[in-house]
Amino acid sequence: MAHIVIIGAGISGLTTAWYLQKKGHRVTLLEKKSRAGGPISTVQEDGWIAEEGPGTLLEVSEHVRNLIQDAGLENEVLLSNPKAKKRFIAFQKKPVSLPSSIKSAISTPLLHWNSKLRFLKEPFIGPAKSEDETLADFVRRRLGAEALERFINPLVGGIYAGDPERLSARYAFPRLWNLEQEHKSLIRGMMKGGPSKDPARKEIPRNKARIINFKKGLNQLPESLSKKIETVEFNAEVTKIRKKSTGFSVSYGEKEIDCDVLVYAGRATGFRNISLPKEIEDLKSLDQIVHPPVCVVHLGFRRSDIAHPLDGFGVLIPAVEKFDILGTQFNSSLFPNRTPGSDFVLTTSFVGGMRQPEMAHHSNPEELVLKNLTNLLGIKGKPVFSHHKLWPKAIPQYEMDYGKYALLMDDSEKALPGFYLAGNYRGGISLGDSITNAVMLSERIDASLQDSFI
Numbered sequence: 001m002a003h004i005v006i007i008g009a010g011i012s013g014l015t016t017a018w019y020l021q022k023k024g025h026r027v028t029l030l031e032k033k034s035r036a037g038g039p040i041s042t043v044q045e046d047g048w049i050a051e052e053g054p055g056t057l058l059e060v061s062e063h064v065r066n067l068i069q070d071a072g073l074e075n076e077v078l079l080s081n082p083k084a085k086k087r088f089i090a091f092q093k094k095p096v097s098l099p100s101s102i103k104s105a106i107s108t109p110l111l112h113w114n115s116k117l118r119f120l121k122e123p124f125i126g127p128a129k130s131e132d133e134t135l136a137d138f139v140r141r142r143l144g145a146e147a148l149e150r151f152i153n154p155l156v157g158g159i160y161a162g163d164p165e166r167l168s169a170r171y172a173f174p175r176l177w178n179l180e181q182e183h184k185s186l187i188r189g190m191m192k193g194g195p196s197k198d199p200a201r202k203e204i205p206r207n208k209a210r211i212i213n214f215k216k217g218l219n220q221l222p223e224s225l226s227k228k229i230e231t232v233e234f235n236a237e238v239t240k241i242r243k244k245s246t247g248f249s250v251s252y253g254e255k256e257i258d259c260d261v262l263v264y265a266g267r268a269t270g271f272r273n274i275s276l277p278k279e280i281e282d283l284k285s286l287d288q289i290v291h292p293p294v295c296v297v298h299l300g301f302r303r304s305d306i307a308h309p310l311d312g313f314g315v316l317i318p319a320v321e322k323f324d325i326l327g328t329q330f331n332s333s334l335f336p337n338r339t340p341g342s343d344f345v346l347t348t349s350f351v352g353g354m355r356q357p358e359m360a361h362h363s364n365p366e367e368l369v370l371k372n373l374t375n376l377l378g379i380k381g382k383p384v385f386s387h388h389k390l391w392p393k394a395i396p397q398y399e400m401d402y403g404k405y406a407l408l409m410d411d412s413e414k415a416l417p418g419f420y421l422a423g424n425y426r427g428g429i430s431l432g433d434s435i436t437n438a439v440m441l442s443e444r445i446d447a448s449l450q451d452s453f454i
Ligand SMILES: Cc1cc2nc3c(=O)[nH]c(=O)nc-3n(C[C@H](O)[C@H](O)[C@H](O)COP(=O)(O)OP(=O)(O)OC[C@H]3O[C@@H](n4cnc5c(N)ncnc54)[C@H](O)[C@@H]3O)c2cc1C
Pocket: 007, 008, 009, 010, 011, 012, 013, 030, 031, 032, 033, 036, 037, 038, 039, 040, 052, 053, 054, 055, 056, 057, 058, 236, 237, 238, 239, 265, 266, 267, 270, 274, 294, 296, 391, 394, 395, 422, 423, 424, 425, 429, 430, 431, 432, 434
């Protein structure tokens, strides 16, 4: 039986490990921290449930649904409240709901008339002639400058904590890029059902994908999975990988273990700290992928102390509105059990990112967020709960040089057969994409092992 070592017990490493074990392989999962899950981290305090990292898991594929089932968490799933579908964008310092129908799109104050009419031109604009372009250039070309400023800028702040002037359209938003490549128009492509899909990914259309958390928080997923994996070692930081005549040897602490297959599911920034075989030494350059800092700030209030009804997912802030926050989720509207009772509400705000990296390190982030929310949401009283968590290197940015790193990852796997790469630095940053990619990787590894034993 092949022995597979997986470095890193974030969602990518856990998913890869679980499916390889399920297929009958011997798996050892090594994690440098004392717990699994990476940034997935739930805090429970006096009846408040706050996510220090990701707050929602989008069920982008059937693989996500299957993993939850395999983790034994079907009965723990908490679906987002259907009444909290509305999404707000800050406009002239107040939340304005994002149009959800043609009628509301025509009347929205978020765009001027000439920008609305500009949308009619979109089907007649040809696809990009270059191999890639920034997301900002892509959107300006197809939908106009105001759509970029009012919709895409805040959206990208919410997803990547990123800057559309730097992100690659092709790698950071491949669905959008492919829609244009295949259908020559985003509007026409959407009317025809979106970009073509790889059936093996078992994608669920985004408008049908459920938004998920668990009764006691997202932590339940990594906790349950890590208990199901037979060999997990915590406080096991891998510092050296050696190629042997067959397979690899992996060193951590005082220990060294051998394996036939090795998966690196750590972070893009982590290769620098590992002694690597010469075939894959260039992976150290992945630490040049920019990871901006983000501070996640929770403020809990009495319901009666906020004027806004918080009747939606949250509010995103365009850079032109000049706030010190990227956006705020109305967490207790999405998942009502996040507070000690129905007369309380929980807001979760994001500070920093590529827009204002220095703000993430603010000495009093709670005060900074309260100052920003006071006028935006009409806050009258003081918070009754607060918690913050700084992620110094939060989310990898797939910027214009990302193509070079994508190629390097493919080449490294070819240069060192039996060595594989997984994680949010490859093929998508969201939990849902990380899970889907990890399932696909486990299938690829299993198939290669079957071939080598025939
Ligand atoms: C603030 C924040 C908010 C987010 N919000 C959302 C959201 O709402 N929805 C969403 O879908 N996504 C969200 N994301 C993104 C998502 O959480 C991450 O992309 C995802 O968790 C990454 O998983 P991963 O397994 O690829 O990496 P990680 O979870 O980072 O796992 C890597 C693991 O490898 C370990 N490791 C590293 N080096 C070594 C070594 N040498 N030896 C042993 N172990 C090692 C690390 O300790 C870590 O546990 C958010 C991220 C952040 C930071």
